Amino acid sequence: xxxxxxxxxxxxxxxxxxxxxxxxxxxxxxxxxxxxxxxxxxxxxxxxxxxxxxxxxxxxxxxxxxxxxxxxxxxxxxxxxxxxxxxxxxxxxxxxxxxxxxxxxxxxxxxxxxxxxxxxxxxxxxxxxxxxxxxxxxxxxxxxxxxxxxxxxxxxxxxxxxxxxxxxxxxxxxxxxxxxxxxxxxxxxxxxxxxxxxxxxxxxxxxxxxxxxxxxxxxxxxxxxxxxxxxxxxxxxxxxxxxxxxxxxxxxxxxxxxxxxxxxxxxxxxxxxxxxxxxxxxxxxxxxxxxxxxxxxxxxxxxxxxxxxxxxxxxxxxxxxxxxxxxxxxxxxxxxxxxxxxxxxxxxxxxxxxxxxxxxxxxxxxxxxxxxxxxxxxxxxxxxxxxxxxxxxxxxxxxxxxxxxxxxxxxxxxxxxxxxxxxxxxxxxxxxxxxxxxxxxxxxxxxxxxxxxxxxxxxxxxxxxxxxxxxxxxxxxxxxxxxxxxxxxxxxxxxxxxxx
Numbered sequence: 001x002x003x004x005x006x007x008x009x010x011x012x013x014x015x016x017x018x019x020x021x022x023x024x025x026x027x028x029x030x031x032x033x034x035x036x037x038x039x040x041x042x043x044x045x046x047x048x049x050x051x052x053x054x055x056x057x058x059x060x061x062x063x064x065x066x067x068x069x070x071x072x073x074x075x076x077x078x079x080x081x082x083x084x085x086x087x088x089x090x091x092x093x094x095x096x097x098x099x100x101x102x103x104x105x106x107x108x109x110x111x112x113x114x115x116x117x118x119x120x121x122x123x124x125x126x127x128x129x130x131x132x133x134x135x136x137x138x139x140x141x142x143x144x145x146x147x148x149x150x151x152x153x154x155x156x157x158x159x160x161x162x163x164x165x166x167x168x169x170x171x172x173x174x175x176x177x178x179x180x181x182x183x184x185x186x187x188x189x190x191x192x193x194x195x196x197x198x199x200x201x202x203x204x205x206x207x208x209x210x211x212x213x214x215x216x217x218x219x220x221x222x223x224x225x226x227x228x229x230x231x232x233x234x235x236x237x238x239x240x241x242x243x244x245x246x247x248x249x250x251x252x253x254x255x256x257x258x259x260x261x262x263x264x265x266x267x268x269x270x271x272x273x274x275x276x277x278x279x280x281x282x283x284x285x286x287x288x289x290x291x292x293x294x295x296x297x298x299x300x301x302x303x304x305x306x307x308x309x310x311x312x313x314x315x316x317x318x319x320x321x322x323x324x325x326x327x328x329x330x331x332x333x334x335x336x337x338x339x340x341x342x343x344x345x346x347x348x349x350x351x352x353x354x355x356x357x358x359x360x361x362x363x364x365x366x367x368x369x370x371x372x373x374x375x376x377x378x379x380x381x382x383x384x385x386x387x388x389x390x391x392x393x394x395x396x397x398x399x400x401x402x403x404x405x406x407x408x409x410x411x412x413x414x415x416x417x418x419x420x421x422x423x424x425x426x427x428x429x430x431x432x433x434x435x436x437x438x439x440x441x442x443x444x445x446x447x448x449x450x451x452x453x454x455x456x457x458x459x460x461x462x463x464x465x466x467x468x469x470x471x472x473x474x475x476x477x478x479x480x481x482x483x484x485x486x487x488x489x490x491x492x493x494x495x496x497x498x499x500x
Contacts, residue, residue, distance in 0.1 A: 016194050017128070018133075021128055024091075024184075025148050025149075027091070028064075029152035033152075035173075036057065037164065037311035039053045041171075046104055052108055054229065056111050058228035061224070061420070062224055065414055068410035069216055069407060069414055071122075072127065073208070073209075075406040081128075087121040087124065088184060088188050091120075094110050094117055095114060095181060097113070099175070123406045123410040124406060126393070126413075127402075130397065130405035130409075142333060142390055143390040145329075146386060146390025146393060147390070151322050154318050157318065158312070207264065207265065213267060215252035218245075219248030221245070227425040277395055281395055285415055286415035288351075289416040290423030291456035292388075294452050295321075297424050303370070306442075308368075324379040327386060328383040328384065328387040329389060332391040343387055344387070345460065347383075351385055352384075352457060354378060356453060362449075363446065367442075388459075423455055427452050
């Protein structure tokens with residue numbers, strides 16, 4: 001007599017587990033922008049030099065970006081729950097160490113560790129979403145992740161301004177780090193109880209590709225270092241690192257191909273790039289983050305240095321963008337299954353319109369009233385951002401097999417970090433050059449925002465090209481199958497089919 005095994009009911013705790021992942025993601029992404037408004041406090045209370053302040057900001061971005069792919073692959077191999085909890089615990093301890101730092105040098109060291117820990121947490125979040133959810137539920141989960149990405153980035157200056165305003169100039173910078181402690185401890189306790197114990201990849205125990213990590217890390221470092229240290233490194237010699245980085249990444253690609261031919265597990269499954277949904281989505285993400293994150297950089301400088309806003313007032317000014325981003329991401333998570341890449345095109349169009357509206361508002365309204373004048377275009381841009389980040393993440397990862405979800409998420413987010421660094425370098429150069437040469441700050445911010453519009457237009461053109469290609473020639477199922485064969489736990493995927 002054959003016994004029919006009942007299909008297990010979905011675990012309701014997975015939505016609570018998602019809340020743990022999103023909470024950890026929120027504080028790690030918040031730390032990319034919250035320290036920007038705390039730099040004067042660090043100089044006043046700790047005596048931090050300009051070089052130390054720069055490393056507090058850029059060092060976090062560097063180690064964050066370097067850790068993403070290796071940490072994602074480690075989670076794929078050894079279990080994402082363990083990697084997530086370890087990264088979150090390290091992030092919390094490093095935050096405490098940053099807040100207690102006795103000198104600027106120790107602050108930089110602890111900040112580098114904190115960035116590495118954040119890079120360990122981020123790819124596990126996308127991998128756990130891939131494991132816990134499928135189909136429309138997965139799209140909704142990525143929609144919530146998109147909300148966190150948009151809101152955490154936009155509210156960082158506001159949160160920093162509030163903390164410094166409450167704690168004072170001497171010690172306010174310490175509370176920028178201490179605020180992570182109760183959140184991190186609570187998330188860690190909840191994660192130990194709620195995160196599912198998915199097994200690591202079955203089959204023979206894979207070796208970790210250490211040489212691949214070295215090549216990839218060196219290549220990403222060579223690309224990011226001159227970008228994030230552009231203002232501190234004088235002279236043009238630093239740009240020689242860019243071709244070195246490109247060469248190292250080419251060697252990494254060749255090494256990973258060799259690993260695949262020899263039957264060894266690569267750090268990154270290069271067959272992922274045979275999926276148009278992954279390749280185009282990663283390029284859209286890279287170019288969009290190069291445009292979107294730069295807005296807060298130059299606009300915050302303009303509001304504080306030219307208009308005379310306080311750090312808190314400058315943070316309040318970008319709240320409409322954060323609110324729009326949250327609403328857009330939640331909406332995008334619900335609609336992506338129906339509309340697919342069309343939603344990304346609509347979102348990027350909204351971002352371009354919002355930024356252009358901000359340029360016009362800066363021109364027409366007197367300086368002190370510019371915060372109110374840009375509220376509506378910022379809201380439109382935020383809605384567009386939410387409709388871009390969330391659906392694009394869903395569509396980019398939808399055909400990626402679960403067994404490679406961590407490494408794939410790491411690749412996607414590494415592109416975001418490199419894009420952000422490159423965008424800030426380009427847009428910042430436009431803003432500072434015009435301000436220095438002509439002494440016209442309103443024109444400088446307009447040109448800086450127009451440079452961000454130009455970068456966002458590249459992302460929009462990529463999304464339109466992908467949409468037209470899909471209408472003419474849908475992505476073949478066998479492309480996804482090629483990647484799935486390379487995954488030990490490919491399982492049954494439920495891709496977003498309508499509108500992809």
